[in-house]
Amino acid sequence: MSCSCSQPSEDGIHVFDARGIAKRFRHAAIFGALDALDPGETMRFANDHDPLPLLMQIEQHFGGRVRATYRQRVPGAVVIDFLVS
Structure with missing residues (x-):
């Protein structure tokens, strides 16, 4: 998965590939990217591991405003959609 962070993908999802950061x-960049999203926008997050501590931090910081949905959850290739409401 390559990152074209300045433009949304064809389906309107903003790709954030943390593997290159x-x-x-990483955490500061991820929080900054989530803060930049408008309600209804999604950030598709790619990582080399399952970011369980990060998910807890996002829940604490954003509460119910950000919903995480796994798209892929295999060792070395985790993809999560973060939807901002």
Whole structure:
């Protein structure tokens, strides 16, 4: 999955590929990207591992405003859709 973060994909989903971001910057970049989304927009997040601690942090920070749905959940290739309401 490649990242074209400036433009939504064909189906209106914004792709965020965390695998290309230095680990020390990932959480800040992810939170910034989620903050930039308008209600009804989705960020498709790709990662090299299942980000369970991150999901808890997102829930604490955004509450019910961001819903996470796994699209793929295999070792080395995790894809999650984050829908902002």
